[in-house]
Amino acid sequence: MNVPTIGVGLAKNIFQVHGITGNDEVVSNKPLRRAQLLPFFAQRVPCLIGMEACSGAHHWAQELTTLGYDVRLIPPMYVRAHVKRGKSAAIDAKAICEAVTRPTMQFVAVKTVEHQALLLIHRARALLVRQRTSRGASRVSSDLQRTFWPAKC
DSSP states (O other): OOOOEEEEEOOSSEEEEEEEOTTOOEEEEEEEEHHHHHHHHHTSOOOEEEEEOSHHHHHHHHHHHHTTOEEEEEOHHHHHTTOOSSOOHHHHHHHHHHHHTOTTOOOBOOOOHHHHHHHHHHHHHHHHHHHHHHHHHHHHHHHHHHHHSOOOO
């Protein structure tokens, strides 16, 4: 059966896949383990896939794009507007599937491996700068304490 739109709810080990037809009939709504995700999509005809944007979504978007899928990442705050009730993987996948079909939806660009590596370097440097600044501030405060409150003899 032709499934033109699929919403994928990403998690650590189990991903929820929600597929709908052109007239919004639910075709599939099933959980898949991490090892089953790529073989599942390898057997399907390429279509539109929506995912909530997160660090893992960029990896899966790259993998699914190599299989020929049109993958779109949606900012989490835009997915929240389509959640009708509660919080579960199945409800999130359904909301993602609904959000990706909206004509005015704004999507996040899929980051390349090189771009992700560059961001990692920038974040690591920012952490080192924060740690160095913190160390310097604590040294200054301990010097000030010794200056104004000398040890009692």
